[in-house]
Amino acid sequence: MDLNSGKIIDFSIIQKGDLEKSACNYVLNDLIENKKINIRLFLSDRHVGIKSMMKKEFPNILHEFDVWHLSKSLIKKFKTVDVNKYPEVIEWKKSIINHMWYSAQACNGDSKVLITKFNSILHHIKNDHQWRTEEGTIMTCEHEEIPEGVLRKKNGFIHNQNRIMF
Ligand SMILES: [Zn+2]
Secondary structure, eight states: TTTTOOOOOOOOOOOSHHHHHHHHHHHHHIIIISSOOOOOOEEOOOOOHHHHHHHHHHHTTTEEEOOOHHHHHHHHHHHOOTTOHHHHHHHHHHHHHHHHHHHHHHTOOOOOHHHHHHHHHHHHHTTOOOOTTSSSEEEEOSSOOOOOOOOOEEEEEEOSSSSSOO
């Protein structure tokens, strides 16, 4: 799919072998060789074979992981959490997923910033809105100060707030 137009520009049906990798390889080669399309960015899930193929066979195309697939993977991980054992984690599920989307949008393509922004939710959940990184940098949440009466702490976690920005 072309990100600018939102249109499907090509697809293929592969019947044998590593389907995802083979289909990507076929479509990319077809777009580049036959349709003379200049591809600058290719998004996929975190498929190891595709990652390796992009590095070896298409080194001039920037390969990034799709946030939708990351989100789907995170949602799957939440399904494995024992709700009775970790009720606070489930309470934060929606905010954590929203925060991942926000972090991906706000990082300007910088993976280090993405990871830092995303990990900040771990501090926020613990009601820790200012912390020091391993490198010694002092980090703070980007939200406004939370009034004392709003926070209800339980088992070391603050309860979910609907409006969170980091
Ligand atoms: Zn915070």
